[in-house]
Amino acid sequence: VTAASELDRRVRLHIYEQFLEDGRPPTAAETGSALGLSNDEAVRSYHRLADRRVIVLEPGTVDIWMANPLSARPTPFRAEVGARWWYGTCIWDALGILAMVRVDGTVRTACPDCDEPLVLTVSNSDIGGDPGVAHFAVPAARWWDDIGYT
Amino acid sequence: MLFFRSEEHVVRWSRAQAVPSGAVLTRDQIWQLASAWYGDRMEPGWRRRSPAEAQRLFADLDLTGPFWQLSP
Numbered sequence: 001v002t003a004a005s006e007l008d009r010r011v012r013l014h015i016y017e018q019f020l021e022d023g024r025p026p027t028a029a030e031t032g033s034a035l036g037l038s039n040d041e042a043v044r045s046y047h048r049l050a051d052r053r054v055i056v057l058e059p060g061t062v063d064i065w066m067a068n069p070l071s072a073r074p075t076p077f078r079a080e081v082g083a084r085w086w087y088g089t090c091i092w093d094a095l096g097i098l099a100m101v102r103v104d105g106t107v108r109t110a111c112p113d114c115d116e117p118l119v120l121t122v123s124n125s126d127i128g129g130d131p132g133v134a135h136f137a138v139p140a141a142r143w144w145d146d147i148g149y150t
Numbered sequence: 151m152l153f154f155r156s157e158e159h160v161v162r163w164s165r166a167q168a169v170p171s172g173a174v175l176t177r178d179q180i181w182q183l184a185s186a187w188y189g190d191r192m193e194p195g196w197r198r199r200s201p202a203e204a205q206r207l208f209a210d211l212d213l214t215g216p217f218w219q220l221s222p
Contacts, residue, residue, distance in 0.1 A: 112163050120177065
């Protein structure tokens with residue numbers, strides 16, 4: 001384990017913990033300050049994590065767009081736990097937020113065809129709520145060609 | 151990946167939007183995939199799956215065939 005990979009491990013965990021806590025991802029400066037790193041070290045770590053597709057940065061910036069399953073941009077996929085909520089990047093990810101935090105919750109979205117609101121519930125690791133199906137338009141080999149669209 | 155009321159709504163929407171028909175998963179399948187893929191994400195030692203590991207995870211959920219092949 002190299003020093004950089006150990007640092008990236010701490011940075012990654014901090015990003016996820018703060019994203020869940022604050023409802024938005026921490027900036028590199030905030031992460032650096034929290035972990036006792038220089039701003040440069042934090043920025044380099046964000047770029048390494050993005051290069052390894054652990055996070056996705058807003059194009060041309062060091063701001064986090066996605067720390068999958070969490071999305072900093074609003075999406076039509078909202079995961080709720082009690083009074084707290086986060087946006088998932090897609091239906092897979094919105095459900096993934098509940099799987100990741102391992103607590104009961106709800107995912108709200110709407111049918112893209114008819115706009116009817118759809119509510120999925122997760123309780124004791126079981127899925128319930130409105131019936132429906134998930135649609136994958138892009139084959140797995142091409143998911144990262146345009147991750148925003150996927 | 152979007153969530154529709156039913157497969158009929160997927161078909162109508164895909165035609166209207168000229169989107170490929172792709173793959174359709176049941177509600178249970180997408181939840182199983184989300185659980186398997188993201189269940190360990192908050193573990194401190196988490197690392198990104200290799201393509202082979204991801205392919206095995208798909209296969210364990212019966213997500214097989216060309217659509218789910220990670221290597222072209």
